[in-house]
Amino acid sequence: MSLFNIFNVAGSALTAQSQRLNVVASNLANADSTTSADGKPYKAKEVVFSATPMGSQSAQGVKVQAVVESNAPMKMVYDPKHPNADAQGYVAMPNVNVVDEMVNMISASRSYQNNVEVMNTSKVLLTKTLTIGQ
């Protein structure tokens, strides 16, 4: 029944978008983290979405194929007093672009809302279908 499959499709999009939002939160929280688990400055992360067949051949859900680290250059800030400053007095700050992250956040949030609407509509249609013949 294709209407039930919409829950899987929209659900996969909800999962993917919430993961994207999670990555945005992580990037924003670590916008000033000059060290991370490996001792190097934090690197901005991005999710890579890919379409994936779901149930029938006509339905395509979304999955997060990979979370990749941005290879944008680190921001070099002159601060000789900082404990992580190099010999020239520069500190490597994370390559998080706050504007990009905010745009990503809004986009993820809107897409999430869209898919919630899709789920609600499908639920209404299924409920209506159950009333056939009554």
Add this chain to the structure above:
Amino acid sequence: MVSKLDDALRFQQTALSLRASRQELLASNIANADTPNYKARDIDFASALQNALSGSGGKLEMSATTNLHLQGNTGTNILGSPVMYRTPTQASADGNTVEMDTERAQFADNALRYEASVKFISDEIKEIMQAIQG
């Protein structure tokens, strides 16, 4: 008698199952609004319904007489009718052809028509019950 009942309900039943499949396609488009290189897909409902009712299997290609027609067969079929790629009005840089305004409008339209079909089939059943019970 039973085949007459079947004939009376066949049109709306076919329409409902096509509407449900189309809803699934549109949900896939909305779910993949942020997936790079995803191509939005849709069916030509009128010809798909004609195909499904005539039982011809829908092997015939649609002839596109204007460039606004859906182009390119995706190789997927719904009730014997080909699923086509949508022609974007404003192409995006990442190769994604989902236009959220179009998709949401079509999604709402399709949902409403699904509900209409549910109402029609319910009314037909009521009429038949009335004829039986007198």
